[in-house]
Amino acid sequence: MSAPSPRPGPIARVRRWLRKSLSARIVFVFLGLLLVVQGLSFLAIRASIDHNARAAIAGDLEVGERLLRRLLLQNAAKLTEGATLLAADYGFRSAVTSGDEATIGSVLGNHGERIGASVAALLDTDFKLRASAQADARSLQPVLNRLGQLHDRKAAGDVVMVDNRPFQFVLVPLRAPVTVGWVLMGFPVDQRLVDEMLGYSSLHVILEARPTPQAPWTLLLSTLPQESRSAFLRLEQGVDRDQSGSVVLPSGEYQTRAVPLTEGDVPGPAVSALLMLSVDEAVAPFRQLQLGLAALTVLGVLVFGIGSVLTARRVTTPLRRLAAAAERLGAGDYATPLGGQHRTDEVGDLAHAFERMRINVAGQQEEILKLAYWDSLTGLPNRVQFRNAVVEAMVQAQADRRSIAVVMLDLDRFKHVNDVLGYRFGDLMLKGVAERLSQQAVRNGDLVARLGGDEFAVLLADLEPNDDLAHTRSVAQRLHAAFADVMTLEDHTVDMNASFGMAVWPHHAQDADGLLNRAEVAMYQSKRRNDGPVLYDPAFDAASSQTLTLLGELRHAVDHRELRLYLQPKLALDTGHVVGAEALLRWEHPRRGLVPPMEFIPFAEQTGFIRTLTLWVFEEAARMWRVLNEAGLRITISVNLSTRDLLDVELPQKFEALLVKHIVPAEGFCLEITESSIMDDPQRAMSTLERLSGLGFRLSIDDFGTGYSSLAYLKRLPVDEIKIDRSFVMSMEKDPNDARIVRSTIDLAHGLGLTVVAEGVENAQVWQLLREQACDEAQGFHMSRPLPSSEFISWSTGWTTRLSAMKLKGESRMNVTLH
Structure with a gap:
C-alpha cells in the first residue's frame, strides 16, 4: 500500500x-x-x-x-x-x-x-x-x-x-x-x-x-x-x-x-x-504617539478589512452570477437572461457583454443547427438529418414489423453543366431537382434530402414487408422517368439524367450507415451500367470492400513506415557519370511482401491518396539528397507528379515548406509530369507548374510522345527536360521507325533548348545508338535496376570504379553489361 x-x-x-x-x-x-x-x-x-x-x-x-x-x-x-x-x-x-x-x-x-x-x-x-x-x-x-x-x-x-x-x-x-x-x-x-x-x-x-x-x-x-x-x-x-x-x-x-x-x-x-x-x-x-499609531493601525485594518470584504463581495458576487450564467450557456441554455445589466460600472459592462454574447450565441446556435440539419441551397434536409431520420424510421419499423428503403441518386454530367453554364446555373439546376423530387415523391412519412453536391436521397418509410422490394423499384422507376423530362432554366433547356441506387432494410443492411452505404454502392453500379435504377446486390460490395481495405492499408503503411524509397540512376551518355536518379515508391507489406507500384498507385490516383504519397516521396527524396550531397554526390533527384498533384493549388507551398525543413535547394530536384496530367485542366496545371518553376525546380515531361497535344503545349510549358517514353527506346536498335522517332524527338528538344533523357535502356546497343544521336542522359536496366536508397551510394562508388577501369583500358564503346 x-x-x-x-x-x-x-x-x-x-x-x-x-x-x-x-x-x-x-x-x-x-x-x-x-x-x-x-x-x-x-x-x-x-x-x-x-x-x-x-x-x-x-x-x-x-x-x-x-x-x-x-x-x-x-x-x-x-x-x-x-x-x-x-x-x-x-x-x-x-x-x-x-x-x-x-x-x-x-x-x-x-x-x-x-x-x-x-x-x-x-x-x-x-x-x-x-x-x-x-x-x-x-x-x-x-x-x-x-x-x-x-x-x-x-x-x-x-x-x-x-x-x-x-x-x-x-x-x-x-x-x-x-x-x-x-x-x-x-x-x-x-x-x-x-x-x-x-x-x-x-x-x-x-x-x-x-x-x-x-x-x-x-x-x-x-x-x-x-x-x-x-x-x-x-x-x-x-x-x-x-x-x-x-x-x-x-x-x-x-x-x-x-x-x-x-x-x-x-x-x-x-x-x-x-x-x-x-x-x-x-x-x-x-x-504614547507610537501606541496611538498602533491603535490607529489596528482600527485601520478593521475598517479596511470590512471595506475590502464589502468591495470584494460587490465585485465577486456578480462575477459568480456571471460564472453560473456562463455554465448555463455551456450547458446549452441560451434562453435564460443573465441579469446584472442594471449596474453602470465595469461589472455592468461585463454583464452587458455577456448578455450580448448570449443573444449572439443563441442566434448562431440556431443558425448552426439549421446549417447542421438543413441544406442552405435547396431547403431540404441534409445528410445528418437524413441519417437521423433513417435511424428513427428503422426503430419505428422494427417496432411495427415493417420495412424501410433508401433510394439514392446522383446527377450525370453535372460537372459539365457547371463548367459550361457556370456555378450559378448549376445552383439553379439543383434547386429544380429538389423541387421535382419533392413533387414526385412520395407519401406522408417519406423524406427527400440533399446529401451533398449533386447527390440526393429519398427515404421510404413504413413499407409492407411482403411488398417492400417491389414498391421501392416502383418509386425509383417513377423518379427515373421524371428525370427524362427536360428542365428549362433561364432560356436554357437541360437534359437531366441521374443514376439511381436502392437498398431495403432489413434485406440489405442491419443499421442506418450500412443501409446508406449499400444504396450508394448500388447507385455507383447504376452509373457504370447506365441502364436505369439498380437494387443493391451483395456481389457489388466485393470490389468496394477491396477498395476500402486497400485505402486503409495504404494509410497504415504511411503511418507505420512500410513505404520504401528506391532510386534508379540516370547517367550522362557522353561521360558515363551518374548525374541523377529517379525516385520510385515501393510498398513493403508485412504479409504480402514487396507490393508492385501498379497494384496501388492507380488506386491512389483514383482516390486522391496519391497526394499523400507524393509528399512522402518528396520528403524522403529531400532527406536522401542531403545524405548524397554530404557523401560528395552532386546529383538531381526526379520526383513524379500525378494529375491530382498538379490540380492541388497548395502543392508549391507544401514543397517549399519541405525544402526549408530539410535545408535543401529546389535546384536539386526535377519534377516529372505526364502529358495526360496537363490535359485534364491545362490552365490550372500551367499555373501550378509556373509557380514550381519559379521556386527553382527543374520540370520534365515524362513519357513524351504518348500524348495527344505534346507540341501544342510544349512551347508554353516552363519545362527543362523531355523524357522519351521507353516504348520508343527499348527496341530502337531493331525498329528503324522507333529510331527515327527518337532522333526526331532529340533534335526537337535540343532545338528548344531542352535536355533529353531516354528511359528503358536495356542493352549496350541502345546505349551506343543514343550516344551517337547526342541524347543527353539515359536510365534503364542496362545500367541499374531501381535500388533501395540506402544502397545507392555503394552502387555509385562501384560504378565510378568500373568506369575508371574501362577508361584506363581505352574502351570507347560500352559494349558490356554495366549493372
Whole structure:
C-alpha cells in the first residue's frame, strides 16, 4: 500500500485558498498594502523619534557638562574668597611673620571650618608645607606635588585625589607686602555635588578615578540605583571615556558623555565624571504617539478589512452570477437572461457583454443547427438529418414489423453543366431537382434530402414487408422517368439524367450507415451500367470492400513506415557519370511482401491518396539528397507528379515548406509530369507548374510522345527536360521507325533548348545508338535496376570504379553489361 500523502501545511493551505478565491485575494491585497504602508510609517517614525531623542540627549549632556563645570567653579570661587580673606587677616599675617606655628595652625583650622574647607595649609614661597590644620600632613603630598602645575596653569578648582578621595583645591598668595607664602584651601567632591547635578539637570553622574593611564577606572561616586550601579561596574571596562556612547543597564538604555576633571598632561591620578541620561525616559513621551499609531493601525485594518470584504463581495458576487450564467450557456441554455445589466460600472459592462454574447450565441446556435440539419441551397434536409431520420424510421419499423428503403441518386454530367453554364446555373439546376423530387415523391412519412453536391436521397418509410422490394423499384422507376423530362432554366433547356441506387432494410443492411452505404454502392453500379435504377446486390460490395481495405492499408503503411524509397540512376551518355536518379515508391507489406507500384498507385490516383504519397516521396527524396550531397554526390533527384498533384493549388507551398525543413535547394530536384496530367485542366496545371518553376525546380515531361497535344503545349510549358517514353527506346536498335522517332524527338528538344533523357535502356546497343544521336542522359536496366536508397551510394562508388577501369583500358564503346 502506498503511504498517505502528507497534509499540506498552513502556508500551502492559505496559498490554495487565495488561488481559488478572488475575494480573498482582494481582501489580502488591500490589507497587505495597508499593513505595508503602516509598517513602513511606523519604522520611519520610530527611527525619526530615536534620532531626534538621541540628538536632544546629546544636547542635554553637553549642557550638563557646562553645569558640572560651573558648580566646580562656584565651589572654587567660594574657597578662593575664603582663602583671600584669611590671607588679608592682619593677625594671621602677624602670626606668619613671627613664626607662631601653633597660632597659624589654629587660625587655618578655624577659618577652614568656617568656610567649609576640609583642607587648610600654609606653604612657603617654594610651595613647601609650613603649617596645616590636618594632623597627618602626609596625605597632602599629592597636592604638594602638583602645586607648581596648579599655579602655572591657574587651574583653580582642579580635582586631586587625596586618600583615594577627590578634592578641589585653591592657592592664594600671602603678601606682607611681598609674597611670604601661599594659603592652600580644599574641600572634598562628595555625594552632595553629584546629587545637586541630578537635581538640577536630571542627569545621572558617575565619578571615577584611576591612578595611571594603564590602570582600570574605579567608581567613586554615583547617582544610579544600586542595581544599575552593580551592572555598570560589570560593564565599566566597555564604556568609552573619550567620546559619547551608550550603555544598557537594568533600568534602561543610557546615553553617556565623559567629562575629564583633571588635565591629561598633568601627572597624577586622573579623575573623570560620566554624565548619563536615560534614552527610555527621553523617548517615553513619544511611545504614547507610537501606541496611538498602533491603535490607529489596528482600527485601520478593521475598517479596511470590512471595506475590502464589502468591495470584494460587490465585485465577486456578480462575477459568480456571471460564472453560473456562463455554465448555463455551456450547458446549452441560451434562453435564460443573465441579469446584472442594471449596474453602470465595469461589472455592468461585463454583464452587458455577456448578455450580448448570449443573444449572439443563441442566434448562431440556431443558425448552426439549421446549417447542421438543413441544406442552405435547396431547403431540404441534409445528410445528418437524413441519417437521423433513417435511424428513427428503422426503430419505428422494427417496432411495427415493417420495412424501410433508401433510394439514392446522383446527377450525370453535372460537372459539365457547371463548367459550361457556370456555378450559378448549376445552383439553379439543383434547386429544380429538389423541387421535382419533392413533387414526385412520395407519401406522408417519406423524406427527400440533399446529401451533398449533386447527390440526393429519398427515404421510404413504413413499407409492407411482403411488398417492400417491389414498391421501392416502383418509386425509383417513377423518379427515373421524371428525370427524362427536360428542365428549362433561364432560356436554357437541360437534359437531366441521374443514376439511381436502392437498398431495403432489413434485406440489405442491419443499421442506418450500412443501409446508406449499400444504396450508394448500388447507385455507383447504376452509373457504370447506365441502364436505369439498380437494387443493391451483395456481389457489388466485393470490389468496394477491396477498395476500402486497400485505402486503409495504404494509410497504415504511411503511418507505420512500410513505404520504401528506391532510386534508379540516370547517367550522362557522353561521360558515363551518374548525374541523377529517379525516385520510385515501393510498398513493403508485412504479409504480402514487396507490393508492385501498379497494384496501388492507380488506386491512389483514383482516390486522391496519391497526394499523400507524393509528399512522402518528396520528403524522403529531400532527406536522401542531403545524405548524397554530404557523401560528395552532386546529383538531381526526379520526383513524379500525378494529375491530382498538379490540380492541388497548395502543392508549391507544401514543397517549399519541405525544402526549408530539410535545408535543401529546389535546384536539386526535377519534377516529372505526364502529358495526360496537363490535359485534364491545362490552365490550372500551367499555373501550378509556373509557380514550381519559379521556386527553382527543374520540370520534365515524362513519357513524351504518348500524348495527344505534346507540341501544342510544349512551347508554353516552363519545362527543362523531355523524357522519351521507353516504348520508343527499348527496341530502337531493331525498329528503324522507333529510331527515327527518337532522333526526331532529340533534335526537337535540343532545338528548344531542352535536355533529353531516354528511359528503358536495356542493352549496350541502345546505349551506343543514343550516344551517337547526342541524347543527353539515359536510365534503364542496362545500367541499374531501381535500388533501395540506402544502397545507392555503394552502387555509385562501384560504378565510378568500373568506369575508371574501362577508361584506363581505352574502351570507347560500352559494349558490356554495366549493372
